[in-house]
Amino acid sequence: MEKSNTAKTVVLPVYQRIAADIAAKIVEKKYVVGEKIYSRSSIASQYSVSAETARRAICILSDLEIVSTTKGSGVTILSYEKAAQFLQRFHNTQTISNLKKELLERISEQKKELDALGEQVVSLVEKSERFQEIHPFTPFEIKVPEGKDCIGKTLSNLNFWQSTAATVIAIQREETLLISPGPYVSLSEGDLLYFIGDETSFERVQDFLLTYKATHEATFE
Numbered sequence: 012m013e014k015s016n017t018a019k020t021v022v023l024p025v026y027q028r029i030a031a032d033i034a035a036k037i038v039e040k041k042y043v044v045g046e047k048i049y050s051r052s053s054i055a056s057q058y059s060v061s062a063e064t065a066r067r068a069i070c071i072l073s074d075l076e077i078v079s080t081t082k083g084s085g086v087t088i089l090s091y092e093k094a095a096q097f098l099q100r101f102h103n104t105q106t107i108s109n110l111k112k113e114l115l116e117r118i119s120e121q122k123k124e125l126d127a128l129g130e131q132v133v134s135l136v137e138k139s140e141r142f143q144e145i146h147p148f149t150p151f152e153i154k155v156p157e158g159k160d161c162i163g164k165t166l167s168n169l170n171f172w173q174s175t176a177a178t179v180i181a182i183q184r185e186e187t188l189l190i191s192p193g194p195y196v197s198l199s200e201g202d203l204l205y206f207i208g209d210e211t212s213f214e215r216v217q218d219f220l221l222t223y224k225a226t227h228e229a230t231f232e
Contacts, residue, residue: 023104029058031069031101037094045197048078050085082174150180150205151213153220155198162221167194169223175215177208 036042049057055065057160070085072078077094079087088094155162161169166179171194182189182196183203189196198204206216 022224025058025060026064026067026070027101029054029060029065029191030057030071031098033068033072034094034098034101035089037077037088038098040091042088044088044091046088048086048088054086079221150155150207151177151216153204153206153213153216155183155200155202156220159223160222160225161198161220162200164223165197169198169219172221175206175208175212176220177206177212177216179204179206181205 033042033048042048048054051065051069051128052062053063054069058065067079072086072094073080075093075097077088077090079089079095081087166172172178179192180190181204182192182198183205184199184201204216207213208215
């Protein structure tokens with residue numbers, strides 16, 4: 012099964028968030044060192060969580076020596092500095108989690124964009140192939156180069172079809188378009204040749220016009 016790259020929201024456990032909230036109140040001097048605060052049951056009621064969740068939150072603070080707990084005496088604030096250190100680490104963890112979430116979301120968006128682009132490319136290729144099937148005789152176009160031996164020669168003299176496997180269907184000469192010129196029309200400098208053939212025809216015709224030498228002229232009538 013393919014794994015999903017969809018970004019997932021990172022949510023810290025409730026007891027960690029309760030511990031961070033109590034630490035924040037210590038840092039904000041809402042609780043002062045030496046002060047006793049609620050019992051675990053009171054904390055559970057205040058944050059609308061189970062007694063076990065409240066106990067785990069207090070255990071975090073106790074393990075870090077931010078508070079101390081005495082059975083029957085509630086929770087006593089021990090250290091402002093350690094509360095500040097814990098809160099900083101907590102915020103750093105949150106920042107990393109948020110950055111990870113944002114990166115995963117961006118990756119997911121980029122994947123969607125790439126998928127959409129891929130679909131457009133496939134669609135373009137399919138439409139191009141269908142167009143070629145509908146219009147298989149779309150002609151190539153090439154200009155007769157200047158100063159070459161092919162100028163003044165007829166298509167018959169040049170053995171054009173035999174040499175290129177391409178068929179000239181029209182010649183544009185200045186303002187005149189010669190349709191189906193036939194084998195006895197001679198080429199002039201600047202003529203535009205319209206021809207049909209396979210996908211390699213253009214390269215063959217171009218090479219032929221550029222490299223043709225008069226010695227290639229047919230000697231038979």
